[in-house]
Amino acid sequence: MKVDYGLRVLMHLAENPDAGPVPAAEIAARQKIPEAYLNHVLRDLQAGGMLESRRGPAGGHMLARPAHEITVADVFTSFDRTLAPMDCVDSPEDCTLSGACSQRELWSDVERVLLERLRETRVSDLVAGQRDMVWAAN
Secondary structure, three states: OHHHHHHHHHHHHHHOHHHOOEOHHHHHHHHOOOHHHHHHHHHHHHHOOOEEEEOOOOOEEEEOOOHHHOEHHHHHHHOOOOOOOOHHHHOHHHOOOHHHOHHHHHHHHHHHHHHHHHHHOEHHHHHHHHHHHHHHHO
16 A cells, blocks of 8 residues: 555656645545555655655645656655565575475566566656546546
């Protein structure tokens, strides 16, 4: 859920990057994210260098860098996520069969392809795709 929520936050902020800081309450309401959980997501995105936060009455959150510079892989990384479909890909030493298991190579390839796709996909791409979907629906 954190990755999904993180992408929603970044897309929300990328839709109007010149709007200035956006309050967490507004993001939570518009993206349907529980505000208490959102604060954890915001903290991780800030630690990952994708978000800036300002305190005070005119405070809020904004992108730390342009949306075309933030990849979906960056979001995964900020939440310490692995894309490995099987534990043996990340921890072959924990598998009793890893020395003679033909599946490990398959799952490593799946992870590599997935990471490649996530590195290619930028927040700006997701925003553009969302705009196209909304425009087509109207």
